[in-house]
Amino acid sequence: MPKQHEFQGFGCSGGNKSPQLSWSGAPEGTGAYALMVYDPDAPTGSGWWHWQLVNIPASVNNLDAGAGDPGKNLLPAGSINITNDYGAKGFGGACPPKGHGxxxxxxxxxxxxxxxxxxxxxxxxxxxxxxxxxSLATAKIEALYERK
Structure with missing residues (x-):
């Protein structure tokens, strides 16, 4: 991931901008979507939730870059941000400890x-x-990030 998706805080100095995401091919009966962004490598014993967004309308098939910033009002109507592990609602970017790989x-x-x-x-x-x-079906992509 580029630095623009790094968190702003906790010793990190990125742009904290959520990436643009698109999807297609929803199964029949889809009533809504949920997006979960998780770092299983965080040194917590339980990983780290960077973003949980639920109730994305079934008619939606993309999120614009920066949609994870609640102040920008870019989320589809009815979507709900859950508090992430930084303690805020919305997207919280990558911020692995320096030298952690x-x-x-x-x-x-x-x-x-x-x-x-x-x-x-x-x-x-x-x-x-x-x-x-x-859940009726899932799709997953994985991005990599390291702070040296």
Whole structure:
């Protein structure tokens, strides 16, 4: 990933800009989408949630670059940002510890059977559970990032 997708904070100085994403070929019965961005290599014992976005309308097939910034109002109507592991709603860019090696950033799109009903302040774990419980299909891309 380029530096523009690196987090701004925690010792990182990137642009914290979410990448542009597009998809097609949703299965029949798709009622909504969810996007989960996760770093399994984070030295936490449980990885790191960089972005969880649920209830993307089924009629949508892309997210513009920078859509993960809640202040820009670029998300499709009805989409809901879940608080990431930085403690903010929206996209939180890559920020692996210096010298920790290459980290994998997994962008997984889920086609859901329906829009999700989640309580205010839902945790990443609860969100993940609900997404997987209503998943019809998934597509995943993986980006790599390292700070030396």
């Amino acid at each position: 290459v980290h994998r950033y997994q962008f997984t799109l889920y086609a859901l059977s329906k829009k999700l009903t989640l309580p205010e302040g839902a945790s990443g774990a609860l969100t993940g559970y609900m997404v997987k419980a209503h």
